[in-house]
Amino acid sequence: MVHSGTPASDWIKAAARIVPSERQLAWQEMEFYAFIHFTVNTFTDREWGTGDEDPALFAPTELDARQWVRACKSAGMTGLILTCKHHDGFCLWPSKHTDHTVSASPWREGRGDLVREVAEACREGGLRFGIYLSPWDRHEPSYGDSARYNAFFLNQLRELLTGYGELFCVWFDGACGEGPNGKRQEYDWPAYYALIRELQPGAVISVCGPDVRWCGNEAGCVRSSEWSVVPAHMQDNEKIQAESQQVDDGQFASRIGTQDDDLGSREVIRRHSRLIWYPAEVNTSIRPGWFYHASEDDQVKSLEELLAVYYGAVGGNATFLLNLPPDKRGLIHERDLERLNELGNHLRETFRDNLALLARAEASEARGEKHTPAMVLDGDKQTYWSPREGTEQAWLQLELPGRAIFDRIVLMEHIRSGQRIERFRLDARTCDGSWQEIYCGTVVGYKRICCFDPVEADAVRLTIEQSRWCPTLSGFGIYRSTAKEARA
Structure with a gap:
């Protein structure tokens, strides 16, 4: 609702009193954490798999989740989110609801569970653990039969929510493709959210979710003014383009989207009847791709590039989610390790001594x-x-x-x-x-x-x-x- 006729002091005061939930507050205080993209794509040299890959391709020779954790900690990170299943549908845990998993691979002689290894390494190393689960599954035959697939997806989600300890985040993207039967899959977002709230009430749901929003790009670019208090429709799961929508009082309000420059100024919030606390996460990869490619070994982001994103994100009222793609060995590459260590050393040294303490x-x-x-x-x-x-x-x-x-x-x-x-x-x-x-x-x-x-x-x-x-x-x-x- 446009606040016409209402004293500005009233709606400004109301906006000032919108506050984060405890889970949002705990997440914000983490500031800087890692994404780990690792699956059959690592071995096929692809960014997106097709779903028909042979699980035998998944054969890391030196996989060490503790090395991943050490790499994160060297940079000053506080958590790690693992891509437990990407769009290809290959599961990094032995899911009981599909045969397209690590159990069908030669890794650990088919008895491995990478989700468990990473969760345990995080606990040992003092990092919080989160999961990514792609709603789009290019392997699962029921995809496109909405009711059947949603039941399948909820079963897999339940496995991850109950088998690996406390999670700080469940990360969804909105990727959606045609099923083999030609039908468009309709995701049951409310059911997904309800299951997470039931089984992991302390976990934020990002970035197709009600707790954390996408900053609007994957390049690490940030707004000069990143508002946490935004119009309620920003929680919509579909990508929102600038358009008009009719609101309750018969007037019209501009509908803003994740890529708009201004999400929460006075000019914006005065046009909307309901505001929410919906803070931003900035995500990018340390390399051009999200999965490891040997051809990108000489394209690791420089210290200057990473610091620019860090200061813009953590230093601009957002969090920083940096992707680290393990290589075919199952290790974070040496060049990435060197850069992460440089970044961590810079941040630790810069913010070690507060010159204001005796002021x-x-x-x-x-x-x-x-x-x-x-x-x-x-x-x-x-x-x-x-x-x-x-x-x-x-x-x-x-x-x-x-x-x-x-x-x-x-x-x-x-x-x-x-x-x-x-x-x-x-x-x-x-x-x-x-x-x-x-x-x-x-x-x-x-x-x-x-x-x-x-x-x-x-x-x-x-x-x-x-x-x-x-x-x-x-x-x-x-x-x-x-x-x-x-x-x-």
């Missing part, structure tokens, strides 16, 4: 003793500074104990209280005592990493120029990077 914080105002400026420096995501309710412009200043050189500032909102900040500016007090603008931005959300040219200063001021109802800030960190990379 003195002051602000234009504070909402009582529980929300003082000092709360942004205590390292606790549950505490935060906020001005009085209804105060939409405010400032917060950090006085450093001395001059310091820095080029990174990390801001974090208290998203349990919603996403509030809409526009802000950062200024630094330089050696001559003058104030210099070093960064201007729009949304903050869970985390905003502000990247700029190095500056030497003894104070930093955050000016919130526009916010919803009143801003919150739970973290304010100042850092110096350790490598030359693309400025985000």
